[in-house]
Amino acid sequence: ESISDPIILFDRDNHITDINHCAAEQFLDVRIPGMKYYSNLDTERLREWLNSDVKHFVFLGQDEMIIEKSYGTKSGRRTYQIKLKKMLDVSEKFAGTVVICHDITERLMIENELKEQYSKSEYYAYTDPMTGVRNRRTGLLLLDAELEEMKNGKGSLTVVFLDIDGLKAVNDTYGHDEGDRLIEFIVSLIKASVSESV
Secondary structure, three states, rough: OOOOEEEEEEOOOEEEEEEEHHHHHHHHHHOOOOHHHHOOOOOOHHHHHHHHHHHHHHHHOOOOEEEEEEEEOEEEEEEEEEEEEEOOOOOOOOOOOEEEEOHHHHHHHHHHHHHHHHHHHHHHHOOOOOOEOOHHHHHHHHHHHHHHHHHHOOOOOOOOOOOOOHHHHHHHHHOOOHHHHHHHHHHHHHHOOOOOOO
């Protein structure tokens, strides 16, 4: 009862014999602590959720196994890191599997947010945000790689430098928004004229 993670005890026949209050609260929506309030609750859905994993664990004969699994709770879908451990009882009155569930939902959300932020920062490090094409830095890196290939006698290389005539006049006369639109238009024409592999 003092452990803040849900704990579920399975007997040797893979039936749930006991759960702590945290498990009753998270999986069965029980709010009042105390064994007398949840010892006779219907744990069938919980058993079905874990049954195949407990059977697999017992079949393997290992002392411990860790898996990740999601469960639909009253507060929404939660993901748990589940540790299955062989029950060790020197009195030999109890035998079976101890299942300890650690809610990792928030951690996974943070990890996904960090991955998204990393992908965005990587994108902006190598891409011009206005046109969506590779930026100067990436172009130079690609040029270095292509020149190295050329040294090894592989393939051919064409380098094109472009300058937009009259861009300053467009910016000065119509504003930078129009100048940006002109750049985007020219880039779209170039992209339509060359293949992706170029």
